[in-house]
Amino acid sequence: MKNELVYQSTDYTCAPATMVNALRYLFDRDEIRPDVLWSVFRASLDMYGSDGSFGGDGTSPDAMLSLVSTFNMYGESGRFPIRARLLHGEDALAGESSESGKLGTPLRRAIASGLDGIDANQPTRAQRNGEAVHMVSPGAVGVARVWSNRMNGHYVLVTGFGALPDGAAAVRVFDPYKDSKVDGVQVQRIEREPAQANRLIAASLFDSGERVPYALVNDRYERRVIVIERRESA
Template sequence: MRTPLIYQMTCYDCGPTTLVNALRFLYEREELDPELLATIYARTLDDFNEAGEAGKLGTSHQAIRHVARYLNMYGSGTGFPVAAEIWSGEDALIAPGSKAFRALEEYGAGAGGRDDRGAAAAASASVAIVARIWHGENGHYTLLTGVEDGRVLAFDPYLEDAGEGLANGTVDGDRVRLVAGRPLVANRSVDPVAFHSDVKANYALKNAVNADPTDPRIGELVVIRRTDRGVSLPTA
């Protein structure tokens, strides 16, 4: 049984929520072991604010990388069909024809057709991507699940007030549109242009220019895939 994707319960837990959503999107509930959930929450919410309060700066990208490595080791050790790759630089470009865009287009939710909840799309999907982006003035994690009509499908775990949004609400009706009634797949449809900006723009991948010099030049993605469906990810 597929279960709906979920929203974060605090202002800080977008990291673990997005990782959990990747698993909810790719696997049936009965396929998932509680060890996966326990490890995700144990290894995230590691960043601290200027007052030294743990978790109050969310999850570092080092922790996300650590979970990606864990998924690989878990898959190798148990035979569970999961693998994760970290893509950065040119590999992290999200634009028509790019490596990441083609992975979503070929193996994401768009290939499964449309229905009232996204069940068919989710059931056929083999790839999900965790993206580290800007959300207003804050760093944020969101899940990319497919491509539809040339736009990237995403599930943003931060719930905005309907009709009001945040002071810097992400849904503008143009670059970022609301997707309703598809809780198994997406709540946003994003123009690929939004992902690449050298300023703190909504949905721009965090990179060495708009975030921190230690970040990859273009940005970084964690690509999570089912390994039991013959997926051959693009190489370039």
């Protein structure tokens, strides 16, 4: 049984909340190991706040990258069926909707068909059939580092791709910050999908590199999305 995705408990716990949401999205509740959850919280909340409080400024990109190694260690050792990979720079872009026969960006390929799809030479089933909306894979999600009005380096879960009402390419995400703003044009609310997504973000905004909510942070770390997938077996 899969759980609904969760919201962060404080202003600074978006990273562990989103990593836990990745696990909740990919695995049934009785499959998630307690030591994997412990690894998430052990690695996150490593930045000191302005008042000197440990964890008060959230989680650094380096700490998130360490979780990629941790997840891969679990998968390679056979202890838990998981695999992760960091996409950065142009590889992290959402791009436009994929046309039939075209592969799309590495991020789109990874979410649609898993990490093996990043380097594949063949289009995914959805791309062969010309499907343009709601490409949601049960086996791969992305943890994206985006801007927000409240902090630098907010984390949201990318669960698929779709289209805005005008047909423009869009990214389906679950934002763990419950009161994040919605402008109704480039950022739209998704209702009644608590286990999938709560925001539809224009791909052009997501890729823009501007300092606006839901745009990938493009600083010295470059744009970053961590793709996490469920392996076939432990």
